[in-house]
Amino acid sequence: MQTSEAIEVQLGGVPARRRREKRIRRFFFAAAATSVIISIAIVGSLAGEAWTFISNVDLGGLTDIGWFPRRGIFDLSTLFVGTLTVAGIAMAVAAPLGLGSAIYLSEYATPRTRRVLKPTLELLAGIPSVVLGFFALTFITPSVLRPIFGDQVVGFNMLAAGIGVGILTIPLVASVSEDALRAVPRSLREASYGLGATRMATSIRVVFPAAVSGVVASLIIAFSRAVGETMVVALAAGATGGSLFGWNVFEPGQTMTAAMAALAIGSDQVRGDDYAFQSLFFLGLLLFFVTLVLNVMSERFVRRFRQRY
Numbered sequence: 001m002q003t004s005e006a007i008e009v010q011l012g013g014v015p016a017r018r019r020r021e022k023r024i025r026r027f028f029f030a031a032a033a034t035s036v037i038i039s040i041a042i043v044g045s046l047a048g049e050a051w052t053f054i055s056n057v058d059l060g061g062l063t064d065i066g067w068f069p070r071r072g073i074f075d076l077s078t079l080f081v082g083t084l085t086v087a088g089i090a091m092a093v094a095a096p097l098g099l100g101s102a103i104y105l106s107e108y109a110t111p112r113t114r115r116v117l118k119p120t121l122e123l124l125a126g127i128p129s130v131v132l133g134f135f136a137l138t139f140i141t142p143s144v145l146r147p148i149f150g151d152q153v154v155g156f157n158m159l160a161a162g163i164g165v166g167i168l169t170i171p172l173v174a175s176v177s178e179d180a181l182r183a184v185p186r187s188l189r190e191a192s193y194g195l196g197a198t199r200m201a202t203s204i205r206v207v208f209p210a211a212v213s214g215v216v217a218s219l220i221i222a223f224s225r226a227v228g229e230t231m232v233v234a235l236a237a238g239a240t241g242g243s244l245f246g247w248n249v250f251e252p253g254q255t256m257t258a259a260m261a262a263l264a265i266g267s268d269q270v271r272g273d274d275y276a277f278q279s280l281f282f283l284g285l286l287l288f289f290v291t292l293v294l295n296v297m298s299e300r301f302v303r304r305f306r307q308r309y
Helices: 004-014 016-054 076-108 110-126 129-154 158-182 186-194 199-210 212-229 231-236 257-265 274-305
Strands: 065-067
Touching: 016 231, 016 274, 065 076, 076 158, 076 199, 076 212, 076 231, 076 257, 129 158, 129 231, 158 212, 158 231, 186 199, 199 212, 212 257, 212 274, 231 257, 257 274
Parallel strands: none
Antiparallel strands: none
16 A cells, blocks of 8 residues: 555655756746846836936926927927827738738648748848838838829938838738637638638638737737837938927828937937936836837737637
């Protein structure tokens, strides 16, 4: 008859194995805790100077004619409009192209074609953003936009910047959406084909709705990526010294990330208004919370609408 110690060894493993499992668990816990600590440290490093800015600046001055921090003009609406405009143009480019690529790779492409096209598509994600910024400045504006819209397109404009950011986010939308589409069980496709549906009808009316949680999550993540892009906007949209409030996509504009880069680049001391330096921390804190909210929205949407098979 087995003793209780022998039964415990059989159920829990030998002591050496349990100690090894505890060490591995502690290591993974430390890795997860480190990421949380880093996030808290980022917020802590931004909060102090951000509070200095917001407590010393006239709140009425946060809605002014534009964003010119070196002159003490801090119109946040200019940056929000510029950020949303560029991100919206980027999603208008990335969403249809990325989703179309994902549906083709998942439902139409042969295995051999997929092995060639998917790495090629993901290669776009490896292109440095500064290269896409120069591409938007030297090709998209003079060779694509001006022949269509004429002289109303100036050399630096938000439309070219948005298209450049959209090209940058296409692989993100395509890769995440394609993984979500391929996760749909093949039995659903076979049932649709058995009812006489075409491949297009199956893709659009069966597979896509079944993977909608992953598809929407990819779009939210891509939008967050577009909001956080810096170099493409800084190069293609201009407005390095500041920007007037405006919705015209054919003219220069400013986003939150590009405003931070334009204000801090080239020197370790930000010169200008007394609180120009603190405005960098305030914008950084705003960006942190904007991306946090977008990621939380993505996670909640996936958990709520994810279908289990």
